[in-house]
Amino acid sequence: MYGSTSEKPALARGSGQHVLIVAGEPDIAELLSTTLELAGYRISTADSGAAALARVLESQFDLVVFDATLPDVPGLGRARRPPAEHRPPVLFLTAYDTLDSLLPELGLGERDYVTKPFRVAEVLARAQVLLRGAGPVRVRDGALRHQDLALDDTLCQARRGTRVLDLTPAEYRLLRYLLVNAHRVLSKEQIGRYVWGDFRGDNAIEQLVSRLRRKVDQDAPTLIHTRRGFGYWLGREEAGS
Numbered sequence: 001m002y003g004s005t006s007e008k009p010a011l012a013r014g015s016g017q018h019v020l021i022v023a024g025e026p027d028i029a030e031l032l033s034t035t036l037e038l039a040g041y042r043i044s045t046a047d048s049g050a051a052a053l054a055r056v057l058e059s060q061f062d063l064v065v066f067d068a069t070l071p072d073v074p075g076l077g078r079a080r081r082p083p084a085e086h087r088p089p090v091l092f093l094t095a096y097d098t099l100d101s102l103l104p105e106l107g108l109g110e111r112d113y114v115t116k117p118f119r120v121a122e123v124l125a126r127a128q129v130l131l132r133g134a135g136p137v138r139v140r141d142g143a144l145r146h147q148d149l150a151l152d153d154t155l156c157q158a159r160r161g162t163r164v165l166d167l168t169p170a171e172y173r174l175l176r177y178l179l180v181n182a183h184r185v186l187s188k189e190q191i192g193r194y195v196w197g198d199f200r201g202d203n204a205i206e207q208l209v210s211r212l213r214r215k216v217d218q219d220a221p222t223l224i225h226t227r228r229g230f231g232y233w234l235g236r237e238e239a240g241s
Contacts, residue, residue: 017062018042022052024070035120049073061088063131068094089130146182160219170195171212178234187231
């Protein structure tokens with residue numbers, strides 16, 4: 001179901017950073033603990049969201065790997081928030097049907113996610129990106145930000161610079177999915193499952209991307225790109241690429 005510790009992905013090495021693994025399923029907790037420890041990280045564990053918050057309040061961690069499907073997660077919004085100096089980046093383990101609620105109320109730091117069932121190689125790769133401080137999305141003032149693009153889930157509103165983007169719900173969901181996966185190519189099937197819960201066919205997705213691109217990319221630089229034969233990605237292209 002999940003990857004094994006025998007996988008040897010690139011960029012998998014840590015340098016003693018302290019990682020808190022939050023998982024209620026013992027097999028997942030053991031797999032992640034063993035894998036990340038072998039990759040050079042120091043590991044602590046918690047088996048619930050409440051226990052994780054208590055650990056973050058009492059100790060400093062470089063990264064939290066958090067299973068967002070834990071049963072006590074919905075009640076955590078009422079819990080005490082960690083102070084700014086105790087807000088590590090968070091890598092969520094989540095399901096497709098919970099991607100729209102990645103715990104914004106916890107007031108944590110940078111965040112990214114992998115979907116369950118996950119591959120160990122992807123967990124290691126995304127963890128290293130967050131630990132480098134080069135996560136694709138910055139969280140500031142409650143909004144997800146990339147370059148001059150900001151998306152505020154509280155207001156369900158997106159901006160490009162000072163310009164408010166007039167988005168439909170489907171366009172908003174697509175932009176959010178592209179934004180939290182900045183610089184990662186997303187296939188049409190992935191987009192269809194996230195936006196509508198199923199695959200709607202190439203033409204429907206192409207039309208949706210085209211409408212969103214016209215609204216987002218009125219300003220330079222262009223942020224939404226096509227990788228022919230693979231899908232779409234959001235970010236700023238490097239010169240000469």
